[in-house]
Amino acid sequence: MADTAAARLVTTLAAPLDRARRTADAPRLLHWPDARPGSDDGPSAGLRRLLVQRGDTELIAVDPGDPDAAPVRFPAPWPRAFGTCTVAPGGGLAVFAGVHAVRAVDPSGAVRWEVAHGCWDGSCRTLHTTYEEYAADRRHLYADSGSAVFSADGTLVWAHIRGPVAASGPDPEALDEWLVIDAADGRVLGRAETGTVAAGSDHVPHPDPARMGLCVGEGQDGVPLRWGRWDGAKLSVEQFCDDERILTGVSPSGDRFLTVTHYEETLGVHRIDDGSVLSELGTEHVVPRHPEADPDDRDADETIWDYECGFLDEETVVAGTSERDGEYGEQRHWLVSTAGAGLRLTAQVTYPFPISGAPTALGDGTWYTVSEAGDALHVWSR
Numbered sequence: 001m002a003d004t005a006a007a008r009l010v011t012t013l014a015a016p017l018d019r020a021r022r023t024a025d026a027p028r029l030l031h032w033p034d035a036r037p038g039s040d041d042g043p044s045a046g047l048r049r050l051l052v053q054r055g056d057t058e059l060i061a062v063d064p065g066d067p068d069a070a071p072v073r074f075p076a077p078w079p080r081a082f083g084t085c086t087v088a089p090g091g092g093l094a095v096f097a098g099v100h101a102v103r104a105v106d107p108s109g110a111v112r113w114e115v116a117h118g119c120w121d122g123s124c125r126t127l128h129t130t131y132e133e134y135a136a137d138r139r140h141l142y143a144d145s146g147s148a149v150f151s152a153d154g155t156l157v158w159a160h161i162r163g164p165v166a167a168s169g170p171d172p173e174a175l176d177e178w179l180v181i182d183a184a185d186g187r188v189l190g191r192a193e194t195g196t197v198a199a200g201s202d203h204v205p206h207p208d209p210a211r212m213g214l215c216v217g218e219g220q221d222g223v224p225l226r227w228g229r230w231d232g233a234k235l236s237v238e239q240f241c242d243d244e245r246i247l248t249g250v251s252p253s254g255d256r257f258l259t260v261t262h263y264e265e266t267l268g269v270h271r272i273d274d275g276s277v278l279s280e281l282g283t284e285h286v287v288p289r290h291p292e293a294d295p296d297d298r299d300a301d302e303t304i305w306d307y308e309c310g311f312l313d314e315e316t317v318v319a320g321t322s323e324r325d326g327e328y329g330e331q332r333h334w335l336v337s338t339a340g341a342g343l344r345l346t347a348q349v350t351y352p353f354p355i356s357g358a359p360t361a362l363g364d365g366t367w368y369t370v371s372e373a374g375d376a377l378h379v380w381s382r
Contacts, residue, residue, distance in 0.1 A: 002288060005335055005347035010366060010379040016060045016071050017053045019374045024055040025080060026374035029064070031362050032089045032152050033207050047364050048089050051377065054080045059094050061087045075109035078131040082140070083120075084147045088183065089154040097148040099140055100128035102159045102179075104186060113186025115179065117161035120144045146176070147201045150183060151209035157181040158212045158228065160194065160201045176201075178214065178237060180230045190235030196224045204247050206272075207254040215247040223262050227275070240275030249310030249317075252363045256338075258317060264304035267319060269338050281336060281343035287321055292329035300328060310361030312382075315339040318349070318367050320358040333359050335382075351380075 017024035031047045051062040059074040074087075074094035083098035093112060096103050099120045104112040119128055121143040126133070134140040146160040163177035176198050180190035196216040204213035214226040222243035229236045245259035245268060256278065259268045267281045283303040293300030302324075309319035315338050322331035333349040349359075356372035359380075368379045 002334070002345060003347040004350045005382055007349050007351050007380040007382065009352060010381050011064070013051050013062075013064055013377045013379070015053055015375045015377065016051070016062055017055045024053055024374075026370050027051055027053040027377045029360070029362070029368050029377060029379070030087060030089075032150075032154070032205070047362060049362075050087055050089070050091055052087050054085055056080055059085050059087070059096075061091050061094070063091060072107050074105050074107055077103050077105060077111075078135075082131065082143070083145055086149050088150050089152075093183065095148045095150070095157055095159075097146050097159060097161075098131065099134065099143050099145070100131070102146075102148055102157070102161065102181070104157070104183070115159065115161070115181060115186060115188060117146075117163055117177070120146065120162050144199045145201070146198060147203055149203035149205055149212070151212070152205055152207055153209040155183055156189075156209060156230070157183045158203055158214075160198065160203070160214055160216070162198075163193075176216070178226070178228055178235065180228070180235050190230055190233075192228070192235045192237045194224070194226055194237060195239065196226075197221075202247075204250060204257070206250050207252070211254070213247050213250060213257060218243075225259070225275075227272075238275070240270070246307055248308060249361060249363075251311045251338075252314055258310060260305050260307060260309060260319075264307065264323075267305055267309065267317070267336065267343060269317075269343060279338070279342040281345065283321065286345050287332075287334065290325055290328040290330075290332075306358035308358035308360060310359075310367070311338075311363055312361050312367060313363070313365050317343075318359045318361050322356075322358055331355060331357070349380075 015027040030050045051064050053060050056079050061072045063069045072091050085096045087094050094105050101114050101116045103114045121140045148159040159179045161177050176194045176196045178192050178194050198216045199219050200217045202215050210230045212228045216224045223246045224243045225241045225247045227238045244262050249258040257270050269278045287303040303321050304324050306320040306323050312318050317336040320333045325331045335347045337344045337346050355369045359367045361367045366381045370377050
């Protein structure tokens with residue numbers, strides 16, 4: 001039987017948009033090292049946080065550290081089904097990674113800049129200039145997608161796009177591209193092929209603004225993991241983990257990263273410089289069988305990690321088994337130590353009320369969960 005560790009509720013943040021009509025995504029808590037005036041320079045300075053939520057017509061950002069601050073509303077250039085979005089650490093600029101372009105928008109709705117790219121609908125050869133060109137085409141509603149994210153200091157936007165763009169339209173055989181963009185004016189500073197053909201992607205920021213992780217989903221073909229380095233003149237891309245591990249987090253120091261295998265059976269901690277595995281932890285003989293499972297259900301003997309997990313601090317990971325647990329009852333989260341020779345499960349997290357879904361680590365000893373209804377976000381500490 002695993003030890004237990006009680007979670008303390010730090011705060012509950014209400015979702016700014018109504019989820020009842022299913023016209024908004026669940027809220028997220030974006031976080032970066034705090035490099036604002038008056039703070040130390042670097043990841044030890046604390047976190048800058050923004051509560052963000054995407055609706056069909058707008059993206060809202062709220063500073064949870066300032067109860068008197070008004071929500072910042074960004075008019076959306078296209079519906080939420082057509083791509084992904086993010087907000088700058090300062091809260092003054094939103095970037096929408098869409099089907100045909102990466103677009104930066106200010107709170108007035110004005111387009112600050114736009115970078116066009118090939119269409120994410122694999123059957124489309126058109127070099128679109130507006131969303132309206134494909135708004136009524138259902139194929140584009142189910143297009144593949146890229147992603148974009150701001151660097152830790154907010155000066156760069158890293159964008160994973162469909163490429164390349166040519167005068168005759170996108171090349172149907174082309175691989176995806178990774179861009180480093182000046183967040184202020186949209187200039188493409190660096191560009192490199194990723195060697196992938198994505199169905200979707202996620203960026204995992206590094207404390208160093210010049211480094212970034214990228215996890216690309218290719219369906220059953222694998223999950224390519226890439227690390228980008230921007231030296232001010234050239235973007236270089238490294239390939240780690242043989243397309244079999246999902247990148248989930250970076251340690252606060254930036255020295256290590258965390259993965260879960262494609263089929264969710266093993267966690268891994270890796271050296272950031274070369275991707276080598278420092279330690280691993282499976283679930284077999286480690287995570288106890290769900291106590292509410294039928295004793296005769298042999299499928300309950302096998303437990304898998306959630307796709308989302310991360311570093312609470314330099315020596316502790318929070319991970320969940322909620323995806324499989326949900327079949328039997330209570331969804332469970334676990335603390336895993338990274339100290340010493342290998343990963344070690346140390347405790348099951350206990351909560352004062354039922355939680356839902358995987359935990360999202362914030363890197364400063366706290367993590368959050370989203371309510372089952374998606375109308376609130378709960379921040380926890382040990």
